[in-house]
Amino acid sequence: MCSTLIGHPIDLVKVRMQTQSAGTKPAFNGTFDCLSQTFKREGVRGLYRGVSAPMTAIAPIYAVVFWGYDMGGRLARKNYDMQPNEPMSLNMIMFAGGFSALPTTAIMAPSERIKCLLQVQANEIEKGGKPKYKGMVDCGVKLFREGGIRSVYKGTLATLIRDVPGSVAWFGAYEVVKRKLAEVQGKEPGELSPLNVLFAGGCGGIANWCVSIPPDVVKSRYQTAPEGMYKGLGDVAATLMKEEGPAAFFKGIGPAMIRAFPANAACFLGMELSRSMLAFMD
Numbered sequence: 001m002c003s004t005l006i007g008h009p010i011d012l013v014k015v016r017m018q019t020q021s022a023g024t025k026p027a028f029n030g031t032f033d034c035l036s037q038t039f040k041r042e043g044v045r046g047l048y049r050g051v052s053a054p055m056t057a058i059a060p061i062y063a064v065v066f067w068g069y070d071m072g073g074r075l076a077r078k079n080y081d082m083q084p085n086e087p088m089s090l091n092m093i094m095f096a097g098g099f100s101a102l103p104t105t106a107i108m109a110p111s112e113r114i115k116c117l118l119q120v121q122a123n124e125i126e127k128g129g130k131p132k133y134k135g136m137v138d139c140g141v142k143l144f145r146e147g148g149i150r151s152v153y154k155g156t157l158a159t160l161i162r163d164v165p166g167s168v169a170w171f172g173a174y175e176v177v178k179r180k181l182a183e184v185q186g187k188e189p190g191e192l193s194p195l196n197v198l199f200a201g202g203c204g205g206i207a208n209w210c211v212s213i214p215p216d217v218v219k220s221r222y223q224t225a226p227e228g229m230y231k232g233l234g235d236v237a238a239t240l241m242k243e244e245g246p247a248a249f250f251k252g253i254g255p256a257m258i259r260a261f262p263a264n265a266a267c268f269l270g271m272e273l274s275r276s277m278l279a280f281m282d
């Protein structure tokens, strides 16, 4: 929840930049322009537009991320006839990471759909229109009434295409950096200081976004587009390529990277602290 509170304004900038389409004059010239225009026009509330969806979903999302990782690890160990506490190889860690995205998408996809729609609806207000959604619940109910569960889950495949490789990189980079730091210091990975965990977590976040940005742009466009605008994800990608060129697939990379390090450093430190507390209470 701390990482959402810190990271949401910059995530909002990312989504707003990703959903600016070609043809019209771009509303924002860059990350800081978008941040300052949003603050001037909409105040602090504007920067936190759409925060309710990730705030509600973030705890279950990360519970499922780490549970899914554990399940993936169990499957990998079983496959190699290993004991439950034997350390996994890097390949096994990456498999478990990718596996974790499968159950997580069940909560991630609708949360992202609602968050992105709320984050961009200020554009409609700007154009003189009335906001369509009053908040997270209103948005979810309207999506369900208008298009059923299919509409609530619009963008599920795009979320999977973003998060399977993203999670491979996220867990992989975190473990590689932790193991390297432990080796250099002559310690076990579990004995690293919180500062080292923060650093490894931040690296995991950067690695995640290095592979996730192109599918994230396609996902944001698809999830916020009016019904019927695109035939599918391939159509979104082809339209982006034709109208805006390959650079369009990297829209929002600046804010994504600014947010990646601190948000994920906080996330992994929180996970390691909870794990130590649970082990202590056991």
Ligand SMILES: CC(=O)O[C@H](CC(=O)[O-])C[N+](C)(C)C
Pocket: 065, 163, 166, 167, 170, 205, 208, 212, 260, 263, 264
């Ligand atoms: C896209 C996303 O939510 O990535 C997570 C890291 C972040 O920056 O929020 C990691 N994970 C895909 C494992 C949930």
